[in-house]
Amino acid sequence: xxxxxxxxxIILDHGKNPxxxxxxxxxxxDAKGNNPLCGDKVHVFLKLNDEKQVEDISFEGEGCAxxxxxxxxxxxxxxxxxxxxxxxxxxxFINMLKEGYKPSINSLSDNENTTIMSLSGVKQFPMRVKCxxxxxxxxxxxxxxxxxxxxxxx
Amino acid sequence: MDIKEIKSKFPIFSNKVKGKKLVYLDSANxxxxxxxxxxxxxxxxxxxxxxxGRSMHSLAVTATNRFEETRDLIKNFINAKLREEIVFTKNxxxxxxxxxxxxxxxxxxxxxxxxxxxxxxxANYVPWHFLRKRKGAVIKFAECDKQGEVSIDSIKKLITNKxxxxxxxxxxxxxxxxxxxxxxxxxxxxxxxxxxxxxxxxAPHLKLDVQKLDCDFYVMSCHKMYGPTGVGVLYAKxxxxxxxxxxxxxxxxxxxxxxxDISFPESPTKFEAGTLQTAxxxxxxxxxxxxxxxxxxxxxxxxxxxxxxxxxxxxxxxSVSIIGDPKDRGAILSFTIKxxxxxxxxxxxxxxxxAIRAGHHCCQILHEKMGIPATARASLGIYNxxxxxDILNESINKCxxxxxx
Numbered sequence: 159x160x161x162x163x164x165x166x167x168i169i170l171d172h173g174k175n176p177x178x179x180x181x182x183x184x185x186x187x188d189a190k191g192n193n194p195l196c197g198d199k200v201h202v203f204l205k206l207n208d209e210k211q212v213e214d215i216s217f218e219g220e221g222c223a224x225x226x227x228x229x230x231x232x233x234x235x236x237x238x239x240x241x242x243x244x245x246x247x248x249x250x251f252i253n254m255l256k257e258g259y260k261p262s263i264n265s266l267s268d269n270e271n272t273t274i275m276s277l278s279g280v281k282q283f284p285m286r287v288k289c290x291x292x293x294x295x296x297x298x299x300x301x302x303x304x305x306x307x308x309x310x311x312x
Numbered sequence: 313m314d315i316k317e318i319k320s321k322f323p324i325f326s327n328k329v330k331g332k333k334l335v336y337l338d339s340a341n342x343x344x345x346x347x348x349x350x351x352x353x354x355x356x357x358x359x360x361x362x363x364x365g366r367s368m369h370s371l372a373v374t375a376t377n378r379f380e381e382t383r384d385l386i387k388n389f390i391n392a393k394l395r396e397e398i399v400f401t402k403n404x405x406x407x408x409x410x411x412x413x414x415x416x417x418x419x420x421x422x423x424x425x426x427x428x429x430x431x432x433x434x435a436n437y438v439p440w441h442f443l444r445k446r447k448g449a450v451i452k453f454a455e456c457d458k459q460g461e462v463s464i465d466s467i468k469k470l471i472t473n474k475x476x477x478x479x480x481x482x483x484x485x486x487x488x489x490x491x492x493x494x495x496x497x498x499x500x501x502x503x504x505x506x507x508x509x510x511x512x513x514x515a516p517h518l519k520l521d522v523q524k525l526d527c528d529f530y531v532m533s534c535h536k537m538y539g540p541t542g543v544g545v546l547y548a549k550x551x552x553x554x555x556x557x558x559x560x561x562x563x564x565x566x567x568x569x570x571x572x573d574i575s576f577p578e579s580p581t582k583f584e585a586g587t588l589q590t591a592x593x594x595x596x597x598x599x600x601x602x603x604x605x606x607x608x609x610x611x612x613x614x615x616x617x618x619x620x621x622x623x624x625x626x627x628x629x630x631s632v633s634i635i636g637d638p639k640d641r642g643a644i645l646s647f648t649i650k651x652x653x654x655x656x657x658x659x660x661x662x663x664x665x666x667a668i669r670a671g672h673h674c675c676q677i678l679h680e681k682m683g684i685p686a687t688a689r690a691s692l693g694i695y696n697x698x699x700x701x702d703i704l705n706e707s708i709n710k711c712x713x714x715x716x717x
Contacts, residue, residue, distance in 0.1 A: 197679070221655075222655035
């Protein structure tokens with residue numbers, strides 16, 4: 159287990175300067191997520207158009223570098239994607255953190271792949287996997303109009 | 313006192329964590345266990361085990377004697393007047409739930425008031441919240457100031473003729489504040505209000521004399537006192553235990569059972585339904601002996617010395633902010649580092665074998681009051697030394713390096 163694999167430059171950068179950390183204009187869906195064990199909170203805002211394409215996505219919240227970076231990276235990668243593609247990315251991402259599979263999505267650019275892979279080190283820190291997945295689960299709740307607050311302990 | 317020698321009695325410290333020596337600074341969460349306690353449990357199961365207080369055979373007699381011995385040891389340890397005032401629970405949380413349920417059932421009516429403080433652990437808030445929901449009780453929070461102190465005035469001004477209970481912590485598990493219990497209890501007594509003390513962070517570190525203190529209820533968790541998990545103690549004055557209804561129903565807590573009615577025995581039996589954590593309770597006797605062999609006053613003195621050393625060291629570290637500045641502090645140092653979330657601190661410290669806790673420490677009310685979502689907490693036990701603090705401080709500096717601060 160290497161700290162450098164966890165705290166890669168990309169993660170530190172997204173953690174310190176999160177992208178899309180705001181309430182995006184014209185969002186039509188949103189959902190909240192909590193990690194009650196440690197107090198991390200996230201609120202995801204989503205603009206999903208009639209073609210089920212993610213026109214805009216943003217988040218607000220507080221948490222550790224891993225959770226903020228993961229939320230920030232998620233918004234960058236998912237923005238502009240079709241919901242079905244976004245869902246596929248999410249599944250791949252969760253599999254990567256839990257099972258260690260490499261994401262295999264043709265629709266991701268090399269750059270996007272590198273960015274998402276920067277979070278792969280989290281797998282080696284089981285206590286931190288929930289930090290990294292919170293925003294992604296919350297995105298799914300928003301997209302599917304699930305009004306329940308995401309709770310990492312359920 | 314030879315701390316190295318005391319530390320050598322804890323098998324856990326012979327293990328490495330990530331190839332590093334373990335620096336355990338999470339004793340407020342749960343303390344490590346000395347070999348005598350671990351061995352006692354194993355020995356009890358190997359040679360003396362049977363259920364207690366039920367059967368007539370020899371093993372049952374031995375087991376019952378061992379089990380009840382622990383009650384006597386606890387009685388003496390906290391200087392209770394009677395052994396019947398010691399009730400075994402599974403932890404302090406259950407002790408508070410027991411009182412909230414039984415005292416609440418009998419004495420709390422709609423609009424009656426319970427005073428707690430903003431420092432309380434969720435264990436000393438949530439059970440009262442249930443009572444708020446069930447019986448319409450009103451919960452009032454005595455304010456803590458920036459230093460983390462709860463003044464006697466902040467409690468005094470909340471008292472009305474509706475106040476039915478004051479429930480406060482002995483020592484804050486975040487700021488380390490030692491509350492002015494004598495003043496609080498004196499004040500409560502003039503108004504005839506019973507007082508419950510959450511002693512989780514008090515009992516493992518400070519000399520206790522519940523008769524002198526004159527509190528009505530005092531709860532503790534044995535796993536924070538170098539004892540096994542699954543055991544707690546509720547001390548309650550006999551007059552309360554006589555008056556309160558039973559908590560849980562089941563075997564072992566009945567007097568006579570008929571189809572149309574059931575009668576109950578006296579305390580503590582009335583409150584100890586079902587088979588308890590027998591081996592753990594027997595094992596806890598060794599924890600008390602372990603503490604008494606060192607001397608609780610020596611423990612307080614040693615931890616005070618290390619806490620002060622830690623405070624001095626961390627205050628010199630410019631990136632660190634210490635949470636709370638109470639005049640009277642227990643063995644707890646909570647802190648934040650500018651620009652680094654406590655979870656990240658905990659992960660980086662863990663890489664150096666330094667075990668701390670990060671989060672809200674079950675004190676969301678306090679964290680909200682302080683305007684921070686989480687803190688990092690180093691908490692001490694008898695096995696900690698100045699060297700542990702030095703390693704903590706270096707590891708904190710490493711956090712800054714990892715984050716390019």
